Amino acid sequence: MKTKIILSVLALAAMARVFGQKPTMELTFTAVDNASYVQLDSIKVMNRTQGGDTVLYYPDTVLVLDYQVEVTELSHDKTGFQVFQNYPNPFEDQTTITLYIPEKEKVDITIADMNGRQIFHTGRMLDRGYHSFRFTPGIGDLFFFTALWKGQSSIIKVLHFASDSHLSGSLEYIGGDNSSQQSKMAEAVQNFPFATGDNLLYIGYSDTFQSGMLDTPQASQTYTFEFATNIPCPETPTVTYDGQVYNTIQIFNQCWLKENLNVGTMINGNQEMTNNSVIEKYCYQNIQANCLSYGGLYQWNEMMQYTTQQGLQGICPPGWHIPTDEEWKVLEGAVDSQYGIGDQTWDIEGPRGYDAGTNLKSISGWNNNGNGTDLFGFSALPGGERNTVGNFLQIGNYGFWWTSTEDNTNYAWGRDLSSDFQDIFRSSYYFKGYGISVRCLRDY
Numbered sequence: 001m002k003t004k005i006i007l008s009v010l011a012l013a014a015m016a017r018v019f020g021q022k023p024t025m026e027l028t029f030t031a032v033d034n035a036s037y038v039q040l041d042s043i044k045v046m047n048r049t050q051g052g053d054t055v056l057y058y059p060d061t062v063l064v065l066d067y068q069v070e071v072t073e074l075s076h077d078k079t080g081f082q083v084f085q086n087y088p089n090p091f092e093d094q095t096t097i098t099l100y101i102p103e104k105e106k107v108d109i110t111i112a113d114m115n116g117r118q119i120f121h122t123g124r125m126l127d128r129g130y131h132s133f134r135f136t137p138g139i140g141d142l143f144f145f146t147a148l149w150k151g152q153s154s155i156i157k158v159l160h161f162a163s164d165s166h167l168s169g170s171l172e173y174i175g176g177d178n179s180s181q182q183s184k185m186a187e188a189v190q191n192f193p194f195a196t197g198d199n200l201l202y203i204g205y206s207d208t209f210q211s212g213m214l215d216t217p218q219a220s221q222t223y224t225f226e227f228a229t230n231i232p233c234p235e236t237p238t239v240t241y242d243g244q245v246y247n248t249i250q251i252f253n254q255c256w257l258k259e260n261l262n263v264g265t266m267i268n269g270n271q272e273m274t275n276n277s278v279i280e281k282y283c284y285q286n287i288q289a290n291c292l293s294y295g296g297l298y299q300w301n302e303m304m305q306y307t308t309q310q311g312l313q314g315i316c317p318p319g320w321h322i323p324t325d326e327e328w329k330v331l332e333g334a335v336d337s338q339y340g341i342g343d344q345t346w347d348i349e350g351p352r353g354y355d356a357g358t359n360l361k362s363i364s365g366w367n368n369n370g371n372g373t374d375l376f377g378f379s380a381l382p383g384g385e386r387n388t389v390g391n392f393l394q395i396g397n398y399g400f401w402w403t404s405t406e407d408n409t410n411y412a413w414g415r416d417l418s419s420d421f422q423d424i425f426r427s428s429y430y431f432k433g434y435g436i437s438v439r440c441l442r443d444y
Contacts, residue, residue, distance in 0.1 A: 025065040025217055029056070031204050031225035034234055038227050041205045046342050048214070048326060049198040053342075060088070065194055065217075083147050083154040086135070090159035096174070098132045099147050099154070107149050111135070111158075111171060114142040120171045131176045138169030199326065203341050211252040212330045212341035213444065226253045229334075230377040233442065241317040248442070249377040252334045254327070255442035258379055260295025263315055270390035272433070273302040279315050282386045282435040284395050294383035294395070297435035300412045303402055310404040316440035322404035323441040325413040325426075332424055335359045335376050351423045358422035367396040370419025380417055386435030400436035 031038040045063060046053040056063060086097040101107065104127045111120040119137070135158065137143055143158040194200075196218065203212045204225035211225040228234065233248040233255035240246075247258040264279030266288060273280045281296030283289075303322060304314045314322040323331075333341030338354035345352050361372020362379045372380070384395030394400075397419050405413045407428035414430035430436070 024220075026220040027063040027065065027217060028220075028222040029061045029063070029202065029204065029225065030222065031206060031211070031227060033226075034228040034231065038206050038225070040225065041207070043205070044203040044342065045192075046201040046203070047193055047198050048201050050193040050195070052193045054192045081149050081152050081154060083145065083156050085156055086145070086158050090161050092161045094134055094136050095158065096132055097135055097145055097156070097158070098130055100130050101126050101128055101149060103128045105150055107131075107147055109133070109171070110146045110148075112144045112146070113140050114144075119143065119169060122171065124173065127176065129176050132174040134170075134172040134174055136170045136172075201326075201330070201342055209252075210334070210341055212334060213253040214324075214326055214330060215444065226250065228252075230375070236442065239317050239320070246317075249379075251331060251376045251378065254331055254334070256331075256378065257320070257440045258377065260381065260383060261298075261315065261438040261440055262291050262295045264296060264298075266291065266296075268390075269386050269392055269435070273299045275301070275306045282392075284384055284386075284392050286392075290383075290395075294381050295437050297383065297386045298402070298438055299435055300402055300430070300432035303438055304404060308406050310406065312404065314404065315438065320440040320442050322402065323439065325403045325405035327441055328401075328403055328415055328426075331360075331378075332356045335378070346426075349426055349428060351421065351425050353423045355422045357417045357424045360424070361399075361417055365396070366419040368419045370397075372417075382417070382419060383437045388431060388433045400430075400434070402430070402436055402438055 029040065029043050031040050040058055040061060042058060043056040043061065044053060080100060080102045083097065083099040086095045088095060099107070104125070106123055106125050108123045109121070110118060112118050135145070137158070137160050141160050143160065144155055145158055146153055146155045197216060199214060199216050201212060201214050202223060203210055206227060209227055211227050213223065213225070215223070228250050229252050231250050233250045236248050236255065238245050238247055239257065242263045244262060249256050249258040262281070264281040266283050266286070267273065267280045269282050269286055280302055281291065281298060283291035283296065284294060298315065302315070304312065310324045311321055313320065316322060329346040330341055332346050332353055333339060333343055336353045336356035336359070339345045358372045359375040360378040360380045361370070361374065362381050363371050363374045366372070366382050380399050382394070382396050382399045384393055384398060385400050386392050398416050400416045401414060403413045403415070407413055410432060411428055412430050412432055413426070413428050414436065416425045418425070
């Protein structure tokens with residue numbers, strides 16, 4: 001049975017606790033392998049904007065972000081008195097609620113239903129520290145747990161699945177001695193940083209496999225992890241664009257074009273691409289056949305269609321986009337045998353990973369016995385580059401790819417694979433005037 005875990009997150013403003021309107025965002029996770037259901041073992045959520053992460057363990061597959069967006073009042077709250085979100089929440093029969101008392105004093109506890117009717121009320125003298133209660137609600141879906149200490153109150157919402165429960169309602173004090181582990185867990189969960197506009201990385205684990213996706217959630221939604229790989233993308237095996245048919249390849253949660261993009265009108269390598277409403281491309285050594293074999297080579301501004309917002313369509317087909325630097329990191333973690341999705345190694349500039357490069361490279365076409373294993377069907381080819389003075393270099397030795405993530409006015413992030421190495425090179429030092437390859441990623 002699917003259950004939920006509430007994750008309360010606090011957006012900080014002016015280094016103080018902020019009280020305001022608290023919208024709730026519910027993120028639901030499920031998984032498939034092509035069309036077959038897959039049971040998730042766990043889900044890791046990483047905040048790629050602020051840092052920090054949290055993990056849901058099966059059967060917890062729903063994450064509820066209770067966050068704050070409008071500042072209406074500031075409270076310094078120097079005492080530390082707090083009621084932590086109950087766990088599990090929502091729940092079927094019983095749940096545990098933990099609170100922290102900064103110093104010994106009487107605490108009044110009230111539980112009310114959604115209509116404001118008082119269900120339980122108790123007062124208890126409690127010592128400084130953590131204290132836990134076991135709540136059995138009986139009939140009802142939504143309850144409010146309020147604790148009052150030295151004139152200060154703290155309240156949480158408690159969600160109940162089984163409104164037809166046969167159990168009698170009760171509120172039982174468990175004690176303070178055994179509450180530390182639960183309190184630490186609740187506190188860690190509540191301290192996950194999140195604000196609207198943050199980019200989150202979701203990683204789903206099932207058996208020995210992992211699948212990852214990125215999003216900037218704005219509202220409640222359901223995410224489906226895809227565990228199929230090295231197959232044509234379900235429902236989109238090919239894409240016809242500008243008169244050319246491209247194959248697709250599913251690599252866990254990402255659907256890529258299997259070939260480098262080859263769109264536009266060829267211009268000579270000694271010319272600069274211009275914003276003239278015509279997509280322009282370079283073909284290695286100014287030979288059209290090389291574009292058919294390796295795809296076109298593009299300057300960054302032409303690829304982006306003279307915008308700078310990452311993740312946009314650019315010169316890709318409709319429904320597809322230029323992958324971002326973060327999306328490349330997800331791909332790298334998905335295909336490497338040693339470093340998984342979200343590993344810190346992918347944030348390094350320079351050569352990274354263990355064998356991700358080998359696993360992405362095609363099984364032929366690379367010089368110096370540098371062919372890859374192409375384990376995931378990406379079939380990366382060594383298409384070389386056009387340099388800033390119009391010369392063509394490195395075909396057979398290197399493959400270079402743009403991301404849509406800009407570093408500054410003159411440079412953008414990119415990747416390269418080499419016939420001599422099995423890792424992947426990441427750099428922000430790709431001059432936008434270079435002409436290199438482009439791969440397109442399907443929109444989520």
